[in-house]
Amino acid sequence: MQLKSLRIFREVARTGSFVAAAELLHTVQSNVTAHIKKLEEELDAKLIDRHGTVRLTSAGQALIQYAESILSAHDEALSLFQKNASPRGYLRIGAMETTTALRLPPILAKFHEMHPEVDIKLQTGPTADLIKGMMEGKHDCIFVAGKVNHPRLHLFKAFDEQLVLVAGRHMDEMPEPHELQTATFLAFRQGCSYRQRIELLMANYGVYATRIFEFGTLDAMLGCVAVGMGYAILPRKTVEAHRHRFDVHSHPLPKEIGQVATYYAAPETDTWTPAMTAFADVLRRAVLQPESCVDIGSITKNDTAVHT
Amino acid sequence: MQLKSLRIFREVARTGSFVAAAELLHTVQSNVTAHIKKLEEELDAKLIDRHGTVRLTSAGQALIQYAESILSAHDEALSLFQKNASPRGYLRIGAMETTTALRLPPILAKFHEMHPEVDIKLQTGPTADLIKGMMEGKHDCIFVAGKVNHPRLHLFKAFDEQLVLVAGRHMDEMPEPHELQTATFLAFRQGCSYRQRIELLMANYGVYATRIFEFGTLDAMLGCVAVGMGYAILPRKTVEAHRHRFDVHSHPLPKEIGQVATYYAAPETDTWTPAMTAFADVLRRAVLQPESCVDIGSITKNDTAVHT
DNA sequence: CTTGAATATCATCTATCGTGATAGTTCCTG
DNA sequence: CAGGAACTATCACGATAGATGATATTCAAG
Numbered sequence: 001m002q003l004k005s006l007r008i009f010r011e012v013a014r015t016g017s018f019v020a021a022a023e024l025l026h027t028v029q030s031n032v033t034a035h036i037k038k039l040e041e042e043l044d045a046k047l048i049d050r051h052g053t054v055r056l057t058s059a060g061q062a063l064i065q066y067a068e069s070i071l072s073a074h075d076e077a078l079s080l081f082q083k084n085a086s087p088r089g090y091l092r093i094g095a096m097e098t099t100t101a102l103r104l105p106p107i108l109a110k111f112h113e114m115h116p117e118v119d120i121k122l123q124t125g126p127t128a129d130l131i132k133g134m135m136e137g138k139h140d141c142i143f144v145a146g147k148v149n150h151p152r153l154h155l156f157k158a159f160d161e162q163l164v165l166v167a168g169r170h171m172d173e174m175p176e177p178h179e180l181q182t183a184t185f186l187a188f189r190q191g192c193s194y195r196q197r198i199e200l201l202m203a204n205y206g207v208y209a210t211r212i213f214e215f216g217t218l219d220a221m222l223g224c225v226a227v228g229m230g231y232a233i234l235p236r237k238t239v240e241a242h243r244h245r246f247d248v249h250s251h252p253l254p255k256e257i258g259q260v261a262t263y264y265a266a267p268e269t270d271t272w273t274p275a276m277t278a279f280a281d282v283l284r285r286a287v288l289q290p291e292s293c294v295d296i297g298s299i300t301k302n303d304t305a306v307h308t
Numbered sequence: 309m310q311l312k313s314l315r316i317f318r319e320v321a322r323t324g325s326f327v328a329a330a331e332l333l334h335t336v337q338s339n340v341t342a343h344i345k346k347l348e349e350e351l352d353a354k355l356i357d358r359h360g361t362v363r364l365t366s367a368g369q370a371l372i373q374y375a376e377s378i379l380s381a382h383d384e385a386l387s388l389f390q391k392n393a394s395p396r397g398y399l400r401i402g403a404m405e406t407t408t409a410l411r412l413p414p415i416l417a418k419f420h421e422m423h424p425e426v427d428i429k430l431q432t433g434p435t436a437d438l439i440k441g442m443m444e445g446k447h448d449c450i451f452v453a454g455k456v457n458h459p460r461l462h463l464f465k466a467f468d469e470q471l472v473l474v475a476g477r478h479m480d481e482m483p484e485p486h487e488l489q490t491a492t493f494l495a496f497r498q499g500c501s502y503r504q505r506i507e508l509l510m511a512n513y514g515v516y517a518t519r520i521f522e523f524g525t526l527d528a529m530l531g532c533v534a535v536g537m538g539y540a541i542l543p544r545k546t547v548e549a550h551r552h553r554f555d556v557h558s559h560p561l562p563k564e565i566g567q568v569a570t571y572y573a574a575p576e577t578d579t580w581t582p583a584m585t586a587f588a589d590v591l592r593r594a595v596l597q598p599e600s601c602v603d604i605g606s607i608t609k610n611d612t613a614v615h616t
Numbered sequence: 617c618t619t620g621a622a623t624a625t626c627a628t629c630t631a632t633c634g635t636g637a638t639a640g641t642t643c644c645t646g
Numbered sequence: 647c648a649g650g651a652a653c654t655a656t657c658a659c660g661a662t663a664g665a666t667g668a669t670a671t672t673c674a675a676g
Contacts, residue, residue, distance in 0.1 A: 019652085029654070
């Protein structure tokens, strides 16, 4: 059985005529006859009663239901890959907690506005998990800290983040090494690249054993930092965006440690669904012209200006 | 896009190997490659990541969902026509009110017991409507009074019915012509063949204008006959089956009028669904060996023997 | 770097499909 | 009932696409 045959069969059933079906499907009548005949032979049942008026037999009526569902699924599948059509289906994005909180909302909003038929599935996790997840096909694309050194990867820098040391008290300058050595650090769970920065920072100060508490969410972490539980390392914009809710203070990290880029990574473009292509377009445009998107970072900066 | 290609694609996705898929589908590896390649060209997207381990890309994962639904519908359609498999799908039976009430229950019960996966749709109506309905494809098969003189019809006698004159009072012999002439007859609506018998009977008696009330259901008709509203003409077994509920009396009609056969009619066998074939089998067996089926007629005959 | 297992490519043969001409229906009309 | 119109079936042929086996290439592990 062939999809072509089912298409022809359906058209014959709809129009009630072999000739009409042939014209609508841009072929000739004899071809219609041949396809119907082939179907009938395969199923060993007359599907169409051709005595005078063309009508479906019982067998034909039984088949037409399945033909409809097969063909509609087929049409849907085709439309999913139609390049010029509005993209549909799923888009499974993986992103770090901080990126999700700070950077993605305006971009996702813009994307959803432009392509409302795409179902977005956003999953957060540390960089290492995200990369693994994408390799295993669990994410279509990911936002991670730093470059991913993997061949055959579509990769571009999405955001520049300035990391700061966050504490519950005001800091005029970086804390002394001995102070940091005994301090507790709050970080996301294993795999978060910012966490590696903590260790890098400590190493700079000659400190190698650090006490690190793990947190799953940004809110929990900032809440604990605010009450003085310890230090955290986070993007400056993230801290600023939340400062109106948490009484936290920050101090810039040395440039070579504090500068980190968030990259957008996805498999090669020829494996993309149209939804992924559309998302990459929106993302690229938002990154190049940040003004065109609502930047919640800048809004909250103004907000918090009142509080600081 | 072709069903074959989707089958191959699904198998590759399941097994994670071109070679394994080829073996399972009884073909060669190069053919698998070709089909996948064709799909990828048609959709203009890489569906499978062949680096080391074979895995679906985002595009592949998007497609596989549709492939599954297309193929499962296809498989269902095929199984519907599989001759040796247990029949499934719909069976739309049309039958006269009296046949439905008296003859069909044991047969339908037997059929349902043997083929529980078939959905039976039983519709009642007068003979003329049933024939029209079947010609229009609304019924798969019908039970009608008398032969249907149409070529290309599968037709066989299912039941012999003995028609009787039914009244609310006892009749030692046929009522006198003048009695019948002024009487009211109760019949099913236009198209019922038993109704024609009334007119035939009247003509025999030289009566041409008869007063006929129309009823939609057997119960309503018998109820009205019981309270003396008029006469009815019905199969003897039908009357007997209901006599314990209605106080009605009957008298045999003259043989040439009273003898009527119920025929089973369906389009030619090559238009049948397996469900229809199975039903015809059950029916034929029940007709040939009435004992093998529970005969509600005979049961109620014993029941009513107490009442008469 | 080599090896083995897997996929891609290629040439070839075969089966299938689409086409146009023609033959055979059915139904309507006079 | 004959003739014609409209439709479907059949057929032969050319084009296309599919299946196959041999061979080349790729990839990852040792």
